[in-house]
Amino acid sequence: MPKAPKNALPVTREQNYPEWYQQVIKAADMAEASPVRGCMVIKPWGYGLWENIQKALDAKFKATGHVNAYFPLFIPMSFLEKEAEHVEGFAKECAVVTHHRLEPKPDGSGLRPAGELEEPLIVRPTSETIIGSMYAKWVQSYRDLPILINQWANVVRWEMRTRLFLRTAEFLWQEGHTAHATEAEALEETRKMLDVYADFAENWMAMPVIKGEKTADERFPGAVSTLCIEAMMQDRKALQAGTSHYLGQNFSKAQEIEFQNAEGEQEYAYTTSWGVSTRLIGGLIMTHADDDGMVLPPKLAPSQVVILPIYRSDEERAEVLDYVKSLAEELRQQRYGDEPIRVEIDDRDLRGGEKKWQWVKKGVPIRLEIGPKDIAKNAVFRGIRDTGETAGVSRDECVATIHGTLDAIQSRMFAKALAFQEQNTKTMTDLDEFKSFFKGDDDSSTVGGFVIAHFIEGCPVMEKILKDLKVTPRCVPLDFEDEPGQCLFSGEPTNKRAIFAKAY
Template sequence: MPAVIDESPYPLVLEIGMAKAPKNAISPTRSEDYPEWYQQVIKAADLAEASPVRGCMVIKPWGYALWENMQRALDDKFKATGHQNAYFPLFIPMSYLEKEAEHVEGFAKECAVVTHHRLEPDPEGGLRPAGPLEEPLIVRPTSETIIGATYAKWVQSYRDLPIKINQWANVVRWELRTRMFLRTAEFLWQEGHTVHATSEEAMEETQQMVDVYADFAERWMAMPVIRGYKTPAERFPGAVETLSIEAMMQDRKALQAGTSHFLGQNFSKAQEIQFQDQDGNLQHAWTTSWGVSTRLVGALIMTHSDDDGLVLPPRLAPAQIVILPIYRDDEQRTEVMAYVDSLKQELAAQTMAGQTLRVEVDDRDIRGGEKKWYHVKRGVPIRIEVGPKDIAKNAAFVTRRDTGKSQGMDRAELVASIADMLCDMQKGLYDRALKLREDNTCQIDNEADFRAYFTPKNADNPEPHGGFAHCHFADEQDLEALLKELKVTIRCIPQENNDEPGKCFLTGKPAKHRGVFAKAY
């Protein structure tokens, strides 16, 4: 198995006037301690920090700007496929969850419950809850039940269908082990909920939305994904089918980046979503739900970042270009800033993927080396330095974050080629992530090879091991003990190039398809 994580793949460029940089800006490196490296990238890039509330985080402006760019792109895609935005309550009556047994069982251990509606002074000091509620309220872990109850009022006839609504919201799932962006007690997301007259139409919706997610992941996040069906044990609680997109992180673990659920009539029967069809018969509707969350920020970090900090695909970077003016005195400052301001206007007038470029100028009064590393660690795709010598040549000094390569460029050439440079970076990040996945994916057809693939070399040196294993399997329950032992899950049954029948790698039973097996977040 080839090594996945080496020292930083990007040469460090020491430029004139730049303070001497450490070997790596992030410590520990990915190869030394991947989980801690991830936390340190978040800190160095100033994306988020822990909050006073256990398991929750404060998303800082750079991190939130990244999420906003994701929101805008996804929201445009949702509206282009006929969906509208709305908003539904944060609190869900407990009786609503009780109507769908499988659903409540799947979320019961993660629910935060509100039982009182006011506080009063405690005789011994402080405050205490008072005013018990007649019925406990659940802080939404997901909204199928309360949205379904609303849809039941809206749907009377086939003419009312389909309903295709999305909401941007926060949810709470009381996680015991948390990690910023990947798994927090409160997180931000979108959840789409649709109602249809036929199962075929609902299943088409389910497929359409996982395709939307895959397109976003690959074209915007530069993150290759596998689309597939979840096995029964991995499905969303109460769903008939769950489709997901699965991505490989740099430590070879899988991350579920989005899901789309065909709910059949389970929720419509529980919430009594019924309509009169064209023949006058009363029918239960067919429903779907689908969502992605701020987990995508974590996916982005772990897909592209290096031992110097965050690396961002240009389409999502809050700032695609930062210009750093260099001068010694007020006289030089006047000349340099005039040049920088006009260059910024020219660059900001260029477009990439139909959008004008996002350009910032950093004229803070701090050391040049410190300023440069600030933007390296935050992942700004392109840094441009401008000083008096550059102005004399009508040029600028340009550095790419993805490769670390620097070069002096004529101003006109820079403006003319900047969009192509960003597109090349976008494609390069995708190609590199795809190569990582391809280099760490294999087919396995027996238990011995499966064990070897997912077992560390030894307990004292559990270096990254395994990746994606495509294996025939017949019955998920037959594999339960082995998967639990190795801490491996079936990520999905791929939808593409998966029509080769075979025998289960463990039991030898006939199998219709291969599944993707991996350790996962």
Template sequence: MAKKAKTAISPTREEDYPEWYQQVIRAADLAEISPVRGCMVIKPWGWAIWENMQRELDRMFKETGHENAYFPLFIPMSYLEKEAEHVEGFAKECAVVTHHRLEPNADGDGLTPAGPLEEPLIVRPTSETIIGVMYAKWIQSYRDLPILINQWANVVRWEMRTRMFLRTAEFLWQEGHTAHATRQEALDETRLMLDVYARFAEEFMAMPVIKGEKTADERFPGAVQTLSIEAMMQDRKALQAGTSHFLGQNFSRAQDMTFQNQEGEEEFCWTTSWGVSTRLVGALIMTHSDDDGLVLPPRLAPKHVVILPICRSDEDRATVLPYCESLKQDLAKQTFAERPVEVMIDDRDLRGGEKNWYHIKRGVPLRVEVGPKDIAKNGVFVGRRDTGEKSPAGRDEFVTNIGRTLESIQENLFARALKLREDNTRPIGDLEEFKAFFTAKNTKKPEIHGGFASCHFVEDPAVLELLKKLKVTIRCVPLAADDESAPEGTCIFTGQPTRQRGIFAKAY
């Protein structure tokens, strides 16, 4: 007999956060590790979440003037060699294609690669180079600019250690690549897309983020400036959720991407690139889920409401099922976030409790039980995933209020996540306090500790060395704090005077 567990997920977040994360994914049936090293299979429920993310992001990209296109998976090795810093950054983790066919082995058992390529191809770890080559062909005049293109694609980075959604060898993402006539225009674009990401994270994922600039050592290989959004997960570690890079003229120089300006002079383009990946699904999981499994913000949930018919007999079925069907119809006519409410009926022949837990673990925002007793009162019995509240409601009242209820769940999740971040963010002006903040009491099995520390600092090799020892990273220099009026302070590591303040945290 199965012991009645207190929580649906074991271990709990407190007991073992990384293991909890894996178990949530499994319990919600989002994805599964595949037989292919470092690669995962995204299952229907996980894919549906990604599709919703894509839909909203794609809409936002288009609203800001971008178009979609598609570039090849393979990139000639020589392309990668053009931008020195870029190669340095990605060379260590490239999948390389060296042959174009297979032949039977001499002993007739198995296959062996044959037909070596004259020039090896790499599987794109990102597409700056191939896209740059194409842009160079497309751009002659300032009239050809700007080019504002996005692509939805898969990329491969041969990571040593992988974790589902957070870091896999192959992952899905979108990468925007733009080319502009002026530096300022490219800078504006970089910032615009960061704002799009931040808005998406906060409004759709209900995940508060800090917008900031990366320090030199955390910058995208080849970029002049890297902006990112950083979120705090429930174990108080930071997760970089999206990046927007100002590439200056580094890539356009390397790829000879030039245009003639209005004065007839030849100039290099100013380019940007920006991306978010399936990592966002991981961020979503770690931001909201609890010890009973996944919790989905309504704006990204594949289903908003699941109706659970309670039938004890065939006679019950005859009345309950039609009632559920009509409830579904009525709910589907309602809207939430300018879209129809998504409803499903789960009439599988399973026990009530089992079905209930199934949907709890998958994070469906609202569960509605409908049985003969409810029907007699023309009511429903509603369970809210975010708060765990369960209460009876009148059928019509429930239907009319559905949009508002979902909105309140969305807001509650955001507020809860924001509170977690605020409770665990603090300014630190003293090195000893800084060390204590980031040191677990239990050295063998570190408990959840630390958070975001906001500190004055200067960029210095000695600082990086110390941070490395503590396993702490500079997440970013928040954009809001980056102005002339920022208060003067002293670097907590070197004692030098500085206005620069950064967010420090352990990170994924």
């Protein structure tokens, strides 16, 4: 596609990365702020993406033996209080329901809350406590285990600084909650779901991730261990894209999820929880979008192919529409993944150039522009979003290669993101290098990256330096073997390495 004289977005990644992020979302019409503080509206194009994310993940959850269920939106305050670390982690950002009706103000100037509740209810920030209280009722014997349940739901965490998709007061997510008879089985589950997330991130989102374990400070409140996938955004910051928690018996003790084991003894269950959210869409944007807008991986794109009919008269219109409809049907006969290829015809009454750029900004993988001249040659003018390549190809070739073209885009997007991540990941043994690597404007797109370095968890020298640099240990990668070395910060001997980065 011949580039427009300037980019389609009013700002580039290099000029102002955070502003560019907002502009991509606006240009692709994916979401916008709502009149409710911190809550977003997910618009049809963004929600279509979420539906595809849900569908792919849901199939993976079911293939690994999970079923869906639904638990209450509200959590009694006393439930949260049962697990001390847990409530500590969420108390500062809870939406609290205190009344159950509205009544007219005595002076008639509007309404006020009435019907105060005996116990305040918290809008779920996560559901370990309410789900655990049900598991306590459902589990008596080891025969009732495991319980392998997932929930698709909205949750609320009252964030003060919000950003569309990445951090919003309300967001959509899935939360898996499982209970097991043994520690080994629960640990296996925790790891299995991390692998599901990594597989999804890499093979559906085309977003390379590092699987690792969080250090104690970064753990989920109440967890024994938190596994995560971390991805590198185009500003080289890390995005935690999914977490899988091994909760040990912490929550089962607080909620009395007890069972009689095969030996007839009472034991507390071993539980896990794991989740990903609409934040993934933020990750998708910051992994793939460019200065012309969104770039979507074919496997998740709400439309994989858009056809733009071009004509100048009603007569031409009839001819062109006939042609594009039959082409769309032919393309839909083919499957990509498990489903018919998603083809959209855009016949809105808009100037051709404007229409084309709207689809560029939305990130549709393949664009086919077709007018009478193309039809005369039985050809289509094909634009590929990720490379910007455009070419006239015969209709037959376009149809015959559609699957391969989509596959090539999907692979290329992953390869590009992986190369970027690898180029910006450094192993360091020199503290000054580390400091200068991360110094600079926090919102710049040219500062930092991932640093692999030896460290000692809880080392106070490290903590001070990281705080000053606004850097965190993202995780201890699971595939790192112990290796003798010195803590980058204190110089003390250690076998452990982590990945350090600035993060969202």
